[in-house]
Amino acid sequence: xxxxxxxxxxxxxxxxxxxxxxxxxxxxxxxxxxxxKDKQEKLSGFDIELIEELSKRLNLKIKWETxxxxxxxxxxxxxxxxxxxxxxxxITPERLKLIDFTQPYYFSKTAYLRHKDSIYIKEISNxxxxxxxxxxxxxxxxxxxxxSSFIVPLEETEKLFRQLNEGVIDxxxxxxxxxxxxxxxxxxxxxxxxxNESSNGYGIGLRKEDRLLLKKINDELIKMQxxxxxxxxxxxxxxx
Numbered sequence: 153x154x155x156x157x158x159x160x161x162x163x164x165x166x167x168x169x170x171x172x173x174x175x176x177x178x179x180x181x182x183x184x185x186x187x188x189k190d191k192q193e194k195l196s197g198f199d200i201e202l203i204e205e206l207s208k209r210l211n212l213k214i215k216w217e218t219x220x221x222x223x224x225x226x227x228x229x230x231x232x233x234x235x236x237x238x239x240x241x242x243i244t245p246e247r248l249k250l251i252d253f254t255q256p257y258y259f260s261k262t263a264y265l266r267h268k269d270s271i272y273i274k275e276i277s278n279x280x281x282x283x284x285x286x287x288x289x290x291x292x293x294x295x296x297x298x299x300s301s302f303i304v305p306l307e308e309t310e311k312l313f314r315q316l317n318e319g320v321i322d323x324x325x326x327x328x329x330x331x332x333x334x335x336x337x338x339x340x341x342x343x344x345x346x347x348n349e350s351s352n353g354y355g356i357g358l359r360k361e362d363r364l365l366l367k368k369i370n371d372e373l374i375k376m377q378x379x380x381x382x383x384x385x386x387x388x389x390x391x392x
Contacts, residue, residue: 174213177203178234180222182308183287185333185389186240198389199238202257203356205381209372221307223289226250229357235365237357240327242291244352252360254369256353257382258391262292263328264345267316273323276345285312285321292325295347313338329391 179199181187187197195216207214220228225237229251243253266273273282279299286293288305296303304321306312309330316324317338328346335341358366376382 174215175207175235176215176217176233177236177238178217178220178225178228179237179239180220180225180307181218182310183222183240184309184330185391186330187238198258198385198391199240201385201388202382203236203238205376205385206369206372209375210368221289222287223307226357229359232359235358235362240329240354241357242327242352243355244291246294247357252358252362252366253355254358254366255373256355257373257376258329258386259353260327260329260392262295262347263326263331263343264347265316265324265326265331265341266322266344267319268340268342270322273344279323282322283320284323284325285315286325287312290327292327296325309334313341316341332390332392 179187179195181189181195181197183197185197186199187195190196195218200216203214206212217228217234220234222239225234225239225241226247228234229237237251241247241253243256247253264276272278276299279296281302282300283302283304284296284300285304285306286296287309288307293303293305304315306315309326312321312324312326313334315321317340324341328343331343335343356369358369373382
């Protein structure tokens with residue numbers, strides 16, 4: 153009986169997840185160093201290399217879908233326009249109601265940044281009424297509502313850092329993983345507060361019915377932790 157069940161599962165898995173199958177992976181390439189386009193317009197970044205490594209190990213082909221904005225990716229997944237989301241997507245209870253996630257592959261926290269010349273923003277209690285920039289559709293966009301209703305959501309993190317540097321916004325709230333790379337470019341910006349609400353980590357998003365695909369990816373993520381592949385990627389992109 154056990155053998156029959158295994159055969160049935162094997163046949164079902166083959167039907168939905170064949171070797172050599174092409175999976176459409178949604179990514180919003182405006183979040184350096186996780187996903188971005190280099191000078192030759194080639195997709196690069198931590199999440200890109202992560203998926204490419206997984207595709208090799210699972211003998212899958214990848215087709216990158218970059219036409220969706222970050223806040224459109226979950227809808228595209230549910231509409232079956234893409235098969236996976238690999239775009240710095242935090243695992244949250246709200247998102248888990250809609251889609252499934254792999255085990256987390258990276259953990260971070262939220263950073264609050266200000267211009268060094270700011271005389272009004274010294275601590276988190278000063279945020280009420282301040283113009284606060286966040287990535288549109290991000291976990292931080294929801295977090296910040298408890299401090300201020302004056303929120304400026306934008307797609308491009310580069311533009312957010314630029315606006316903070318130029319005084320267009322008063323505070324920038326982003327994932328800490330991208331902060332260090334940007335502080336090297338904007339030396340008049342500093343972190344004044346951290347929060348750990350984002351501690352559920354980043355995961356790859358899938359549809360809830362794709363459970364066998366989820367298991368396969370999780371198995372490989374465990375192996376990538378054991379053989380230090382993930383740690384090497386983290387070091388390569390100078391992630392904290």
